[in-house]
Amino acid sequence: MIVQNxxxxxxxxxxxxxxxxxxxxxGLNFTVKRGEVHAIMGPNGSGKSTFAKVLAGxxxxxVTGGEVLFEGKNLLELVxxxxxxxxxxxxxxxxxxxxxxxxxxxxxxxxxxxxxxxGHDELDPLEFDDLVREKMKLLEMSPEFLERSVNExxxxxxxxxxxxxxxxxxxxxxxxxxxxxxxxxxxALRVVxxxxxxxxxKDNAIVLVTHYQRLLNYIVPDYVHVMSAGRIIRTGGKELAxxxxxxxxxxxxAEAEATGAVS
Amino acid sequence: xxTGTALVPERGVLDSLLASLAQTPGHVVPTxxxxxxxxxxxxxxxVGALTLPTTHDEAxxxxxxxxxxRQSFHxxxxxxxxxxxxxxxxxxEEATTRLVFVDGVHAPQLSSVSxxxxxxxxxxxSRLATQASSxxxxxxxxxxxxxxxxxALNTAFLIDAAVLIVPHDTVLATPVHVLFISTQPDVAxxxxxxxxxxxxxxxxxxxDYVALHPGAYFTNSVAEVxxxxxxxxxxxxxxxxxxxxxxxxxCAVSLGAASRYHSASIALGGQISRLDLKVLQTADAAxxxxxxxxxxGGQQLADTHTFIDHAKPHGVSRQLHKCIVGGxxxxxxxxxxxxxxxxxxxxxxxxxRNLLLTNKALVDTQPQLEIFADDVKCTHxxxxxxxxxxxxxxxxxxxxPEAVARKLLTYAFGAEVINRIPVASLRRQLExxxxxxxxxxx
Numbered sequence: 001m002i003v004q005n006x007x008x009x010x011x012x013x014x015x016x017x018x019x020x021x022x023x024x025x026x027g028l029n030f031t032v033k034r035g036e037v038h039a040i041m042g043p044n045g046s047g048k049s050t051f052a053k054v055l056a057g058x059x060x061x062x063v064t065g066g067e068v069l070f071e072g073k074n075l076l077e078l079v080x081x082x083x084x085x086x087x088x089x090x091x092x093x094x095x096x097x098x099x100x101x102x103x104x105x106x107x108x109x110x111x112x113x114x115x116x117x118x119g120h121d122e123l124d125p126l127e128f129d130d131l132v133r134e135k136m137k138l139l140e141m142s143p144e145f146l147e148r149s150v151n152e153x154x155x156x157x158x159x160x161x162x163x164x165x166x167x168x169x170x171x172x173x174x175x176x177x178x179x180x181x182x183x184x185x186x187x188a189l190r191v192v193x194x195x196x197x198x199x200x201x202k203d204n205a206i207v208l209v210t211h212y213q214r215l216l217n218y219i220v221p222d223y224v225h226v227m228s229a230g231r232i233i234r235t236g237g238k239e240l241a242x243x244x245x246x247x248x249x250x251x252x253x254a255e256a257e258a259t260g261a262v263s
Numbered sequence: 264x265x266t267g268t269a270l271v272p273e274r275g276v277l278d279s280l281l282a283s284l285a286q287t288p289g290h291v292v293p294t295x296x297x298x299x300x301x302x303x304x305x306x307x308x309x310v311g312a313l314t315l316p317t318t319h320d321e322a323x324x325x326x327x328x329x330x331x332x333r334q335s336f337h338x339x340x341x342x343x344x345x346x347x348x349x350x351x352x353x354x355x356e357e358a359t360t361r362l363v364f365v366d367g368v369h370a371p372q373l374s375s376v377s378x379x380x381x382x383x384x385x386x387x388x389s390r391l392a393t394q395a396s397s398x399x400x401x402x403x404x405x406x407x408x409x410x411x412x413x414x415a416l417n418t419a420f421l422i423d424a425a426v427l428i429v430p431h432d433t434v435l436a437t438p439v440h441v442l443f444i445s446t447q448p449d450v451a452x453x454x455x456x457x458x459x460x461x462x463x464x465x466x467x468x469x470x471d472y473v474a475l476h477p478g479a480y481f482t483n484s485v486a487e488v489x490x491x492x493x494x495x496x497x498x499x500x501x502x503x504x505x506x507x508x509x510x511x512x513x514c515a516v517s518l519g520a521a522s523r524y525h526s527a528s529i530a531l532g533g534q535i536s537r538l539d540l541k542v543l544q545t546a547d548a549a550x551x552x553x554x555x556x557x558x559x560g561g562q563q564l565a566d567t568h569t570f571i572d573h574a575k576p577h578g579v580s581r582q583l584h585k586c587i588v589g590g591x592x593x594x595x596x597x598x599x600x601x602x603x604x605x606x607x608x609x610x611x612x613x614x615x616r617n618l619l620l621t622n623k624a625l626v627d628t629q630p631q632l633e634i635f636a637d638d639v640k641c642t643h644x645x646x647x648x649x650x651x652x653x654x655x656x657x658x659x660x661x662x663x664p665e666a667v668a669r670k671l672l673t674y675a676f677g678a679e680v681i682n683r684i685p686v687a688s689l690r691r692q693l694e695x696x697x698x699x700x701x702x703x704x705x
Contacts, residue, residue: 113663
């Protein structure tokens with residue numbers, strides 16, 4: 001929701017980033033206020049996922065220019081774990097399987113690490129078990145997923161639910177959902193979206209990185225941005241997504257090229 | 264003609280060991296049966312004929328014994344008087360039967376044999392009185408020593424042994440813990456273990472090597488395990504010797520028809536350690552699963568050689584061997600699977616997975632398949648790698664510091680093997696050990 005006089009949560013100015021010497025982000029500008037839901041759309045290879053990973057601090061990407069302020073502080077100087085503790089959360093497009101690490105153990109470790117950073121009490125395994133089971137109901141997840149290794153043998157939909165479960169536990173102020181809708185059937189999409197909507201409030205913000213408009217029927221964005229060749233070339237309301245669905249990206253890229261406009 | 268030092272057969276350490284054989288005080292050598300005397304004499308003859316292996320021997324290509332060759336060991340002179348309280352921390356709570364050997368000598372005051380009359384367990388001398396035929400039928404019959412110096416040496420010293428005879432169709436509800444404790448540096452001991460699992464029986468054995476001091480000593484062990492038809496044995500082997508110890512071990516397993524053998528071998532200690540594990544399928548439809556984990560750092564070398572011999576049809580073997588190598592340590596794995604002519608319908612899968620924690624860590628892995636039958640299913644594979652940076656990043660993105668993320672992933676790598684140990688308290692202990700060791704790695 002757009003909240004009057006809301007504070008700026010994330011301010012990205014002229015961000016440039018490359019991987020293996022190839023520039024992917026080429027002067028990206030992007031501002032998010034508390035309470036807002038943003039969708040970043042764009043064709044394959046436009047840099048959407050790179051942007052998400054750069055925000056989370058993935059070391060494979062080098063930031064070569066620009067700045068990122070999170071709650072007014074320089075986010076780029078923080079290592080990934082400090083970004084997470086500061087309230088930045090990335091739901092992975094392809095959540096990693098970690099055989100041998102129990103999901104319950106992993107979730108509790110992450111939860112307690114972030115709680116400690118915020119000056120809250122850590123939970124022992126029994127207390128945590130109560131909490132996590134409550135959160136799992138929200139995502140219609142069976143408690144048996146606690147007994148398994150992190151994401152190991154999970155279906156695509158189960159992995160995505162497990163990502164949103166982590167979001168529910170860590171309560172980030174900025175959640176970036178990278179292609180969370182990919183690989184979800186309609187029921188899973190509904191459940192995951194309900195979970196995200198339930199977690200959204202006036203103090204946090206959600207950035208949806210997605211290729212398809214479908215997700216935006218369930219999680220309604222305040223703003224839709226179109227990314228192309230490493231920049232945001234158009235920003236509009238939720239109706240922009242419908243237009244993109246209908247007309248594709250070519251016309252918007254052509255327009256941007258004609259006017260030289262970079263938002 | 265000049266000869267490189269590596270080619271000179273080293274006998275120094277052997278001579279010290281053999282001299283110690285002569286020094287073994289007469290009163291600890293019980294009167295032995297003729298067959299046992301003959302066996303020992305044959306073994307002694309082989310010790311005299313064989314030399315210490317060098318890296319020119321194929322089976323020792325990656326494992327130099329130069330550091331061992333320079334040592335000199337003596338037999339136990341003054342036994343350490345341990346009180347039961349001294350070893351309480353080594354107890355495994357599930358095990359109601361515990362056989363303890365201190366510096367190679369049976370310690371009845373530390374042992375505890377449950378009143379379960381169905382199990383015949385004890386030291387060799389006492390068991391020979393009542394179980395002579397079972398023992399004679401198996402002792403020294405599975406662990407060949409003709410070309411194996413260390414097995415020959417152990418057999419030449421065969422004075423005492425841990426003997427377990429499980430009568431047919433007997434199911435032991437709790438594991439048997441055989442604990443070999445080193446209490447003194449510079450001592451050589453030759454632990455010997457015999458497990459005879461009768462037809463249809465079921466038993467869990469924990470073979471455990473520990474030290475109560477940090478010094479250098481020599482453990483040269485041989486275990487023989489014979490499974491009757493349909494018998495089931497779970498064999499957990501924990502090598503947690505001192506970091507300076509030399510540990511040479513052989514384990515020979517004989518599988519009867521449709522028997523099932525599972526071993527989990529964990530190697531943690533020793534400056535040089537070696538395990539030769541041989542499993543022979545003597546009848547149809549036998550199954551074995553061999554799991555191994557070597558977790559080493561510093562300057563340690565841990566070598567595991569396994570040989571699974573599918574000599575009969577319808578056999579199944581599964582093997583997962585993992586090494587976690589830190590510091591400048593060196594892990595060696597050689598896993599041979601043989602499918603003999605006629606061993607049709609053999610189903611074998613072998614996997615060697617290795618994790619290097621530093622740039623100086625080294626692993627040599629050689630899975631080997633030799634197949635002489637045409638209707639079989641055999642797979643093998645090996646991987647060597649470092650921690651996956653995507654996994655590390657995933658954990659970091661959830662707030663875990665990089666060091667904790669690495670530790671957790673290392674632990675998880677080892678946990679796959681540890682989780683297969685069928686003794687809960689031992690799993691917990693080992694998980695703790697793995698966490699501590701991986702924390703200590705540079």
